[in-house]
Amino acid sequence: MSSSDSALVGNNKPFTVSKDKIFYAAPDTLKDWSEDPFCQNREDCQKEIQRRLDRDREATETRAAALSARKVELEANPFDPRTEVSADAKRIVFHLYVIFLVIPVCAALAYYAITH
Numbered sequence: 001m002s003s004s005d006s007a008l009v010g011n012n013k014p015f016t017v018s019k020d021k022i023f024y025a026a027p028d029t030l031k032d033w034s035e036d037p038f039c040q041n042r043e044d045c046q047k048e049i050q051r052r053l054d055r056d057r058e059a060t061e062t063r064a065a066a067l068s069a070r071k072v073e074l075e076a077n078p079f080d081p082r083t084e085v086s087a088d089a090k091r092i093v094f095h096l097y098v099i100f101l102v103i104p105v106c107a108a109l110a111y112y113a114i115t116h
Contacts, residue, residue: 014039015039015040019044
């Protein structure tokens with residue numbers, strides 16, 4: 001809460017808050033204004049709090065529906081080529097690792113052991 005906002009709350013004098021301040025206010029500030037009996041815009045603050053709660057609830061429901069749809073889709077088709085690596089690709093990478101790293105290192109160690 002900024003210093004000008006905190007000066008409004010609790011000074012026992014009626015005060016009004018502009019619509020812009022209500023729209024951009026932090027949730028704690030809105031709660032303070034909606035509970036202050038001297039705020040002449042208490043109803044507007046309460047409406048804004050309710051609007052934000054409804055917006056958050058809708059966003060949560062939308063995300064939940066999207067996750068549910070994704071779950072159903074993955075149950076129907078468990079392999080997603082965009083996010084998963086196939087077993088064949090893992091096997092190919094493993095063999096390339098063995099061919100280009102393990103075998104040359106072992107060969108170099110064997111050569112070193114034989115020559116020294």
